Amino acid sequence: MALIGSILKGTAKLGNQFEEKKRFDYSLQTKVLQKLLDKAKGTDFGRTYNFKEILQSTSPLHEFSSAIPITTYEEFYEKWLTRTLQGEKDVIWPGRMKYFALSSGTSGSPSKRIPVSETFIKNFQRVSLTQMLTLHDYGMETDFYEKSLLIIGGSSQLKDMELYKEGDLSGILAGKIPFWFSKFSKPGKTISRLPNWEMKLGAIVKEAPKWNIGIISGVPAWVEMVLKSIIKTYNLNSIHDIWPSLKVYAHGGVAIDPYKPELMKLFGQEVFFQETYLASEGYFAYQKGGNRKGMRLLLNSGVYFEFIPFDRNNFDETGKLRPEAVALPLHEVKEGVDYALVVSTCSGLWRYLIGDTIRFTSLLDYEIRITGRITHFLSICGEHLSVDNMNKGIQQTAEKLGIHIPEYTAHAVKNGKIRHHWYLGTDKIVSDQEVALLLDQELQKINDDYASVRKHTLDKPTVTLLPKEYFIDFLARKGKLGGQNKFPRVMKPEQLEEWKSFLG
Template identity: 45%
Template sequence: MSIIDLKLPNAILKALRLPQNNLRRDQLRVLKKLLKKARFTSFGQQYRFDEILLSKHPGKKFQELVPTFNYNKIYNEWWHKTIKGQSDICWPGKIKYYALSSGTSESASKYIPITNDLLRGNKIVMIKQLLSLGKYENIPFTSIGKGWLTLGGSTELQKGPGYFAGDLSGITAKKAPFWFQPFYKPGKKIAKQKDWNKKIAEIVEKAPQWDIGFLIGVPAWIQMCVEQIVERYQLKNIHELWPNLAFFVHGGVSFEPYKKGFEKMLGKPITYIETYLASEGFIAYQDRQYAKGMRLVTNEHIFLEFVPFDDINFTADGEMIENPEALMLHEVEEGKDYALLISTTAGTWRYLIGDTVKFVDKEKSEIIITGRTKHFLSLVGEHLSVDNMNKAVQMASQKFNISIPEFTVAGIPVDNFFGHHWFVACDDKVDPKLLCNFIDECLNELNDDYAVERKSALKEIRLSVLKEDDFMNFMLSKGKVGGQHKFPRVLKGTMLNDWYQFLEKNK
């Protein structure tokens, strides 16, 4: 171990004039960099970025002068001007690219601005993550030089009046450096394919020609693709075809529900690496083996704030109040749920990204994603998070030795009270009643609020076992395939009605 790898106390580092382990300093440096770059934009002028830069406490001054935004607010007040071709609105210059993102609940596409500065920051973080592989035990470096199969949405971009819009993977591929092309699979031609079924068919056809070392994508879509390859070529496992497959880089959802089913397709263990790459920026990544969570990117291109996810700062529908309490990185506590606000090099300012996170190691800035602000159930105060649901499903998978790759939960009326209706994907044989009772028992252990309400207003828990194809076909029917699209863990409103109609139509 070299001296640069040692974790020395800040007092010693200061005495030796070495860089200190100071999260607050790192984040304030990023904030100042963002403010200086955007000070002459319309946004920077209105919210007095110059005054913030001159303040003794720029972080607090920034929070005092700049309001928080959700997508609708920042789009209606600012971003719609950039789509019309106006320059220097929230970030210097003209926005030439937009990532289309609908999250997991909204039906209309969101236009998220993408700048060269943001892509450059994302690229630096990607390189840092690649370099961090040296911290993993028994790493087969030969696999890094093999093919990287990335399964995302179509890389074909829509042409707008003065801009391009599409999946972030498409924009990234368009901007990818020349040296990346030999590693990138399935290649530009297949990646442009908009028809999902045709894309998978072409990947399956080409699979024997590739030597894949990495898989990159959302677990559900990667699993579907690999299953089809194994079935097509009558393999015992995918390693018969790709012996150098050693890594799966995944993100967007908890991998635990998928792990059991995924490992059935493998001939030997592989390393799973979690990332937090959203349309708005590369936020965190797992940088060491057996890490509790993902390390936040604190010193590159994103300034982070954390709003306690509680009844004070959020309504019962998951809407953030007008002036919420917002903490900087050095002010957070481990074990508490926070909604994430980000400011980035794409003119995204104090923006509610919609995810909730929990710190599992504050010193290392390691987080886990616990859910989304609108994807939780609290009909009567049970405060059931996606993290609770994931853990209960994982425990059930182990208990019954089954694979549950997908699930979702809906709140339902039960007489004059309330209940939860679980829908789980399981192609293995299982008794729905036993599974329902066990998940209910797990949630009683995991969540005190849930346990209290199960004795009062939360009267009934139902569970329906469906096929995995039911979930995949529903997503296909909504045009939500590949890339950033995940099945919502909680169904509400229009999406819930569409789900019931889909099940009725296809039962």
Template identity: 35%
Template sequence: MSLTSIARLFFQQRWRELERHQTEGEALQREVLSHLLEKAKDTEYGRNHLFGAAKGYDDFVRNTPINTYEEVKTDIDRMRHGEEDVLWPGRVKWFAKSSGTTNDKSKFIPVSPDGLQHLHYKGGADVVALYLRNNPKSRMFDGRGLILGGSHAPNYNLPGSLVGDLSAILIENINPIVNLIRVPSKQTALLSDFEVKRDRIAREAMTKNVTNLSGVPSWMLSVLNRVMEISGKEHLEDVWPNIEVFFHGGVAFTPYREQYEKLITSPKMHYMETYNASEGFFGIQDDPADKSMLLMLDYDVFYEFQEMGTDRIVPLWGVETGKNYAMIISTSCGLWRYMIGDTIRFTSTNPYKFVISGRTKSFINAFGEELIVDNAEQGLAYACQKTGAVVSEYTAAPVFMDANAKCSHQWVIEFAKRPTDLNEFAAILDRKLQEVNSDYEAKRYKDITLQPLQIIEARPNLFNDWLKANGKLGGQHKVPRLSNERKIIEQLITMNQ
């Protein structure tokens, strides 16, 4: 019997459990909330917010405020220094480093042992379970999985405590048995130098029977292009004849799909989207014919949703299809009524299925860099200070990867006072963005994938002309500062000619 056949037997019980998602969403979520409150009632946060006295959702909402990272930053820093029973029982040793907020270069999201097992790893297992359910002819476990990960470092020099990319934390704590069916080696997977890592991954994986890929589309493409360079082959299936699926998440796949389909021409290739973040694992594309994802309801995460443009917050059983909601989570990692910053739109409520619709704030996250407006404002202010320039209007958007897996950010800037040297201004801006945003800094490392930013100088009144042409001149209308797609910037470039 093959390993894939054994895996199918292992997942049969989970397939039956997942059937509850079809009609019992509210019951599942009420069970999760009850479990979380009971588990955390004796923590400092639980005592302060009366978790032990809560009889249900209404009590929880009455006693617990909405939080952003700024509200819990002090508590998380105490946990990083080794304090126990603060936001979640016991000591938390692992912290996922994520892009920063208005006030900080980085966020440090706690990853408790419970969260690791019942939120992150459970999501990964369900991805495989659902894929095998949908693909009875799969042989994925008869070969290796190529799994990309980041790196980690000691946390405040505390023994056994780590801070780093979530993927690195997952690899560090993974069951040793899994290492028998994955590449690259753990040592290579956790390297911090991506240029060295990419080459080593390619060389280690080339001689293996790789059947499945897992990672962020932009960075996986960079690794695969290195595989093609070394191998000299035309298509990926010439290197790995049994390649059959790419489990992807982190950034939207749409801009990369065409490049992957050119690289992998095998008709048996599948693509499966996941919604996994530093804060938790939330959704899985359970139907290959449906681009929406199934919201995972029996993990250690309780969901609430704020209807965009309003103050209305509802639990899962209060949502409606077609509306944009900001997602609010409470988890076994100690995040309570936490605004994650993502917005989703439900396509179905029986079962609860959704698509990611954006962020609560203007941003660029085409390659995992999570650049927010505050980063942009800091960078521009610094560049202006250093060059004597004055910026009156600007917008920025990604330039998606070319055939060589190169990408960049493109800025259209209207200057009230232009810099003497536009290239110098761009270089200063780029360096400042790396200083204030750790994810942008990581993606810009050695120009391997994310290239230096490009600036197009706008003619006078270009932005006003765009607003007028779109019926938005006057009032509080403005051109979005950052966009994750190119529609607006392309219009501006056309009007600038």
């Protein structure tokens, strides 16, 4: 029995038991908000919105939401982030912001510069450690705790902007990895710094036989590409021929269901899928055990959460927030309702509208799942198809036809008949019309609004089937291979023109 593995397994067990015994309720969020307000009360933002008075209030949560407007990135950038980027101190968070994470978003979106404070980095390290403690839930053998973690992320090479450094969040965090953890982390600093995805992929494949990987982390499309490249290069039956100890895949960024069938073919034995919710703005949630339906919201990780019901009262048909929209604190949410997520963070983002929608699957453990984006839904005439609806419709259509559809995108068509046009990525030869008919039927079962408008104003959808490589090639053309990049599920007009041009 390996000494290090035994020690780490024992630590994981004790740490996991300690985490479970800690009080876990919405009162933690009140404490988080108070800490954030106290820390930032001397900043320009804190003085502008009277953080000291909010702290002295008998109802700080209510006073906070009443005093400070909900903001989008564009609004916050214009009024506050520009000054921070110019090197001013104490604008939104104490001191000068040394790092900014470039948020990849979806293809066609300009990069956003998200502030990353030293406090954020410390909180991220702590949350990452507690996530590692959950490995005890999977009943791993002692020697598993000595295996390596392969992170398929963006380049760790940061760009020096004189007043600050910017780059992929994984790059910022890579420079802060504790020395004891670097032994277990792959692909290592040299490969991680490579800015070109093809070069990085080649280097990972070359080094793969030297590693003993137990955990893989990354966006599904890029992880799938890495595993397939290794299997093909070394003529393997499965990835377990070279990494027999691989037991956990930590994924996030997109829904895993469209990718899962293909990934399962690459594994030679059981692998636990652990979902995580990590954004450039913070580490928000992770799955606590492989049999859980949702991810546990991290109530004590330096982020204060608020929730706006994603409905017509709070958002217009384009996904734009209405002026009268009201955000709810954690103790007022309900299960089964889609909410737009609003965060205030230990990097100085205040009442910031993330753009994601989530749904609570359990209020007992405050578990959530991501259901889509506030601007990524189809509602040309009141059908209100969310990304969650689309994912389910695509998955059920693929299962009934016995095909695999890992990538797709859609847009609304208004010229002539009103309809949806879908582009689906698959390797199987099937009829466009057959897929369109079945997808339409599945969506009508899933969404009552869609079923209603299909009887009156919305024409039947059209489908264009493409090799799934087209979606990857389009991202490559945009310089968005690897890292946290993913294909947009709903095309904006400017993206659609680029996509059509690409398809010729």
